[in-house]
Amino acid sequence: MCDKKSCPLCRFALTDSDVFSAPLDEAENESDTDSNVKSSAKIDALISLLEETRERDPLIKSVVFSQFTKMLTLVQQPLKDAGFKYVRIDGSMSATKREEALQAFKLTKSKSPTVFLLTLKAAGTGLNLTSASHVYMLDPWWNPAFDEQAMDRVHRLGQTRKVHIFRLIVADSIEERILDLQERKRQFAQVAFGKSQEQQRLMRVEEVRLLMRL
Known part of the structure; x- marks a missing residue:
């Protein structure tokens, strides 16, 4: 029996480096993703809709939902390029960071965030997002209850604006x-x-x- 590590049938003692690899710094990951981000027809359509809304009323706030954290990351750079201020909540964030994002989104100042990026699961925890009136669903989930629960974060008691919901669906997919x-x-x-x-x-x-x- 050989003792080469390249052989999948052989057994050998593992070192710390064999079983553990330290993750990259979060800021480094985000920077690398932003620098190599590529847009898509769906993201372009989202940015176009947000820009139309901003032209009608720059104070209107929008919530963008996706079931994928990667999808939200891909949206971030196009939002920056289009001049939008945004906040984000996903399942990896601490309770403190989540609360900071919520409070920032509720502000009505001219320079406050107007776009909120959320994952569907993170939005199912009793969030109150009535400061927004536009909802964008980037991808559907097979269980309609998840989508409806996310929409309810905006369309609930305390909402004073008419709520508009947009689904961005790829045709023939x-x-x-x-x-x-x-x-x-x-x-x-x-x-x-x-x-x-x-x-x-x-x-x-x-x-x-x-x-x-x-």
């Missing part, structure tokens, strides 16, 4: 099929408690077939 799946789930939810376990299993199989176009 799985995103369109996820929207179809969401609608089916809403319909099923009305009678779900009356179905047997076997019927519910068949529903899940049908959902997978719908997404995969089988």
Whole structure:
């Protein structure tokens, strides 16, 4: 038996460097991502909608939701380039940082942030975002309850403006099929408690077939 580390079948003693690699500094990661960021049709459409809103009323605040933290990171540099001030909350942030972002977004000063970037899961913790009146959903989630819960952060008691909700969906993609799946789930939810376990299993199989176009 050989004792080379390159051989996947051999056993050998591990050192600290074999099992641990220190992460890059957070600021370094963000800087590197921003410097190499590439826009997309969806991000371009988001920036265009935000700019139209700013032209009508520069004080209108908007919330941008995505289920992916990476997607929010990709949006940050285009926002900066377009002159928007923003704050962000995702699951990796401490309670102190989350509160600081919330309080900054609530400010009504001319230089206060007008865009709030949030992940869907981070938005499902009872946040009150009634200072915003525009909601942008960058990607749909298969469970409509997640999307609706996120929207409710803006459209709740204390809201004084008309709430506008925009979904940015790529045509002829799985995103369109996820929207179809969401609608089916809403319909099923009305009678779900009356179905047997076997019927519910068949529903899940049908959902997978719908997404995969089988």
